[in-house]
Amino acid sequence: MSAILIAEQVLNGLQFGVMLFLMAAGLTLIFGVMGLINLAHGSLYMVGAFAAAAVAGATGSFVLGLGAALAAAAAAGVLIEMLVIRRLYRAAHLDQVLATFALILIFSEGTRWVFGSFPLYLDIPAALSGPVSLPGGILYPAYRLALIAAGLAVAAGLWWLTARTRVGIQIRAGADDREMIAALGVDIRRLYTLVFALGAALAGLAGALVGAIQSVQVGMGEPVLILAFVVIVIGGIGSIKGAFIGALLVGLTDTLGGIFLPELFKLFMAPDTATQAGSALASMAIYILMSAVLIWRPTGLYGARPA
C-alpha cells in the first residue's frame, strides 16, 4: 500500500465529508433554531440535483445548473416551510417525523412523475474534468478537489454568517430563546423561513455538486440524509462546529474503512474471507463510531450538556 494511494483515499474521504457537512449543517441549523427534525431534507438534496441536471442539460452550462439547484431547493424549502413545516414547530417530534416522511413520499413520487424512473446525468464542467497533479506526485481529479474547496468555503461562509453578521446573531439568539428575540422586535416567522431556505439551499447545492459524480435519481437523498443524521448525532445537535467535525470523521471513516479494513484483515485471514469480513465491517464502521460516541457522550461531541 503506497503513500500515494493513502493520500488519495484521504482526499476522497475529505470530499465525502465536506459534502455531508453541507447536508448536516442545514439539518442542525433547522433543528437548533426551530427544534424541527426534518426528514425531507434529503428530498431538497434530490430537488437540487434534478434542477441542476435539467438546466445544465438544456443550456449546457454547469454554472447555470448550480444556480438553478440553489434556487429550486431554496424555493421548495420556502414552499414547504410556509405550507406545512410552519405548523409543526410546536408539535411533538412524532408529528414532525410523520409529516416530513409524508413530504418525502410526495417529493419522491412527484419527481418520478415528472422525470421518470431513469437516472439523469450531470456532466462535470470541462474546465474541471481532468486531473491535477499535487505535490508528491499525486494525480487527483480536479472536480473532486473543487468539491473540497467549495465545501470548505461554505463552511467558512457559514461560520462568518453565524458569528459575524446581524442575521447570524438573530439565528443564534433564536436557538437560545425564541420568546426573548421575538420580544426584542425580530420577526421570528421571517427568520424561521430564512433559516429553512438557507438549509434547503445548502442541501440543493450538495445534491447538484455530488450529482455530477453520481447519477441523479429518485431516492438519492435519503441515504445521504441518514448519514447526515449520523454526523449530527456524533457532532451534537445544533452545533455547526460539531457538524463539521462529525462530517469529516464520518467521511474519512467510511472511505478509509472501505479500503483499508479488507487489507487489514488479509494480514491474518484467507484473502476471500478477509475481503468479505472486511467489507462487511467497513459498511458498519460509521455506525460503530456513532455507538462509541453515544456511549462516551450521549449528546454528541459539541452538543449541549444536560444540566
Added chain:
Amino acid sequence: MIEERWIGWAMLAGLVALPLWAMAAGEPFTITLVTRAVILALAAAGLNIALGIGGLVSLGHAVFFGIGGYAMGILAHHAQSYTAMNLIGLEVPGTKLMPVIWLVAVTVSAVVAWVIGKLTLRTSGVYFIMATLAFGQMFYYFAISWSAYGGEDGLPIYVRNSFPGLNTLVPIQFFALCLALLCAALFITARLRAAPFGLALNAARQSPERARAVGLDPARLRLAAFVLSGAITGLAGALFADLNRFVSPTMFSWQLSGELIVLVIIGGVGRLYGPVVGACLFVALEHWLGGLTDYWHVALGAILLGIVLFARGGLIGLLTGKEGAHV
C-alpha cells in the same frame, strides 16, 4: 360517536369474515392480501408498545422485522439445502418448523433490541430518532454485504415452512395462524396496559421526573418496553418472510421503519386496535390506489399530512371523537 372497543371488535370480525368469504368465492389472492394486513398489524402492534405506551419514537423498527425475516430465511435455507450452519464451531442444522423459527426470531430480535436499546436509550428526543434510524441503516448495509445469504438479491425459500397439525400451504390455514398470533399480541398489549408495568411505563412517558420521584426507573422501563416491542416485530418479520417465501435487505430498509410508524399513527397512536386499523387501511390503500396509479405514494403522503395536521387521533380518533388515546 362510536366506542373504541366496538371498532376493534368490528375490525377483528371483518378480519375473520373477509377471508372466509374469499375462500367460499374462490379468491385466494384476497386471503393473501388480508394475511399481509394481519402480519403488518402484528409488526405495528409491536411498535405500538414502544411508541404508543412508552413514547419512544423508534425509526429503526425495520431492524427487528428484518431479523425475524432473516431468522426464517437462514434456518429454512439450511434446511432446504441440507447443509449445517456453523455457529462458532458448532454444527447446527436448519429447520422448516415454524415454532422453532419463531422462537429464534423472537429471541434474536429481543437480544438485538436490548443492545440497540442500551445504546440509544442513553439519548432521548431527536437523538433517539436519528440513532435508531442509523442502526436500521447499519443492518441494511450489513445484509447487503452478507453474500453468504444472498446479499443484495435476497434469499428465496421454495416451500412455506410447516406448523404441526396444519397445512400452511393452504392460504386460509396460514392466515388463521397469523391472526391467532395477532390476537395473542393484542391480548398481551391489553394486559400490559392494565398491569403495573404498563402503568409505570405510561407514567414514565408522561412525566419522567415524577416517575423518578415515586421511585420508578424510566430507563429500565423503556428498555424493557423496547425489548418486548422488538421481539413482537421480529415475530411479524418471520411471518412476513414466510408469506412471501423470500427475504431481502429491503426488510431492513428505513422506508419500512417509516411505514411501521405510519401504520401506528393512521390507526391512532397508543390505541389497542390502532395498529390493526392502520394496517388494514394501509393495505387497502396500497391495493386500490396502487391499482389506479403507479404514483399512489403521492396520495398516501397527502393523506398522512392531512392526518398529522388535522386528525391528530388517527382514524380511531375520528370515529370515536376523542383525540387522545386513554392509555
